[in-house]
Structures are given as structure tokens and as C-alpha cells.
Amino acid sequence: MRRRNIVSILVVSLLLTSAFANLGFAADPANNVESLVHENHWKRARAILEPEVAAHPQDARNAHLLAQAKMALGDLDGALALAQRAVDLDGANSDYHFTLGQVYGEKADRASIFAAGPLALKFRKEVEKAIALNPKNLDALDAMMQFKFEAPSAMGGSRQDAQDLAQLIARIDPVQGCQAQAELAGMEKDPAEQQALLAQAVQAGPQNYGALVDLGKFYSQPNSANYAEAAKLARRAIQLEGKQAGAYWVLARVLALQKNWGELDQTLATAERQVPDDLRPFYEAARGMWEVGAELPQAELYVRKYLTQEPEGGEPDVADAHRLLGLLFEKDARTADARTELRTAIQLRPNFRAAREDLKRLGI
DSSP: OOOTTHHHHHHHHHHHHHHHHHHOOOOOTTSOHHHHHHTTOHHHHHHHHHHHHHHOTTOHHHHHHHHHHHHHTTOHHHHHHHHHHHHHHOTTOHHHHHHHHHHHHHHHHHSOHHHHHHHHHHHHHHHHHHHHHOTTOHHHHHHHHHHHHHSOGGGTOOHHHHHHHHHHHHHHOHHHHHHHHHHHHHHTTOHHHHHHHHHHHHHHOTTOHHHHHHHHHHHTSGGGOOHHHHHHHHHHHHHHOTTOSHHHHHHHHHHHHTTOHHHHHHHHHHHHHHOTTOOHHHHHHHHHHHHHTOOHHHHHHHHHHHTTSOOOTTSOOHHHHHHHHHHHHHHTTOHHHHHHHHHHHHHHOTTOHHHHHHHHHHOO
16 A cells, blocks of 8 residues: 555655756756766756857767767757768768767658668668778667668678677677677567576676666566566666666666555655656656556656656657556546547657557547
């Protein structure tokens, strides 16, 4: 049984968070922007970089970093212009070509079937250039590995090439090599191999935050559930890096799946205090509650809290949040409300296939 005052506490917290979000984040020149980018604090990085790029349009580095932030936050047109500017200013920089390739790849993912092909070829060209300039660019090698695995042979796809690239990554960095091979195992739909490789990554880098979080995420999923181990890994990651959101949301999800409400409350409070501009732990707690069918009104409040500020880059967007509300309402037998939320999700993202399938199931 939840504490009786938790709903009122959360409502007050929601109002405070909304007011906080409306204030925005002041650009702190003392912040290391590259560290913010590395730690996925995209909104903070954007706030610092936008005035810098406006004041110094010939600064390739800042244009490149702002392109990454805008891409993560969904502004692909803005990202493309900035990434192209960085390459035009310094065409010998491997990272700049890789970011430009990434933007083309993201645009290809969202494009029509007719536009996707040319964009994918631009992605390949830029990533190949990035690798030519720096054969040890691990991000570019990983992106090319995924392209080789997924692309048809007519566009240069080759699963053997993808495996060879994973092996190359492993020779450069054992932890990232295991993670790359785990990506391929996931795409091959081989969860046993994926689990083994993610575990090897943790063994190779026991203090590596990303490796711990990746294995924790894997164990938090229903088809590979090991919730006790997922929670253990997330707690270890939080001890290493308490200012990043990833481990908090893995732990919040697991605690919701375990119906460990007391620790969940504590974890969400700590996460919001440490990373106030990334509320994904609340979203994942709500999703876990939906999966186990427990505390659905509380889960609704968590999603509405998530919607009080712009989602962080790379996190579930507003359309995802409205779809989750629809799923919660469906499970709570609030069919009319579920339809409303699903329609909102589709309005926000017209090609949102999952939401369309949900709405079809409920009867449009």
C-alpha cells in the first residue's frame, strides 16, 4: 500500500517542476560543454552553445557540438546546417564528418521510402570519410558496422563486413568491442549471445558507466528479466556517475516492476535532485507500473510530470508520453481517454505506427 500522502506530494512536486522548467537553464560558462555532450546533457549544452555560435559563426568546434545537441533534440534541419558548416570550416576533422553523416542517417530514418535511399548514401559517404581521416574513430566504426549489417548488398551492406568491424572495434577498445558485438547479437535476435557479450563488457570495464547501464537495461526487459541484477548494476553505476540519468531510470523501472514503492519514491526524488532537467526516471517508473498493472493513477501522474518540461535529447518524446498515457488508460478501462491520448500521439508524430496500431485495437 502506498503512503496516503504520496499523491499530494507529487502534485506539489509537479507544480514546482513546471515552474522550474519555465525558468529555463542559465548558460554557465564554467561548464565544460564537451563533457555535457559526452554525458548527454543536451539541453544544457544547447543553452550554452547557441549564443556562442551566434557570436562566433566561424568556430567549427562549437558549430559541430551544437549540431550534435540539435540532432539529439530532434531539430534535424538545424543540425544539418550546423554540421555542414563545421565540415566546410574544417574538412580534415573526422568527428565533424561523422556528425554530418549521423544527421543524414537520422533524416533517412524519418524520410519516405523514396527519399531514404539518397540520404542513406550521404550517411555512408560521410562516415567513410570520418573513418578515412581517423581509422580509430570508434563512433564512426560502430555506425558503419550497423549500416553494413542492415543495408542491402546493393547499397554496400554485408553482415560479414559488420562482424569484421565489430572485431576491429574490439581490438581498439575491448569494452566498446563487446558492446558492438552485443549490438549485432541484438540485431540477430540472439538474446543469449547479447547477454553474454554485455556481461563481458562489464568484466572488461567494471568501472565503465555505459557498460553497467547497458547490461542493466538488458536485464530490465521482460524477455530477459533479472530485476535483482539490473538493480544492482544500476546502483553501481549511480555510485560512479550520480549526475547522469541513465542508471536512475533503469533503477526506477526495475523498482516499479518489483513493486518496491518505498525505494522507488526515494530513487525518483534523488534522480530529480541530481538531474533535474531529465525526468525520464518518472517515465520509466510509469512504464513499469503499466507492465505490471499496478498503481495506474500514480503512473499517470508520473507521465504528466514527465510532460512538464522538454524531454532530454535521445529520450522518449512528447508523442511517446501521450501514447504511454493511452496505454495506462486502456489498462485502467478508460477507453475514451485512451483514444484521446493515442490520437494526440499520432497528431504529434503522424508516422507513429505503434500508436496507430493501439488505436486500431481500441476501435477508432
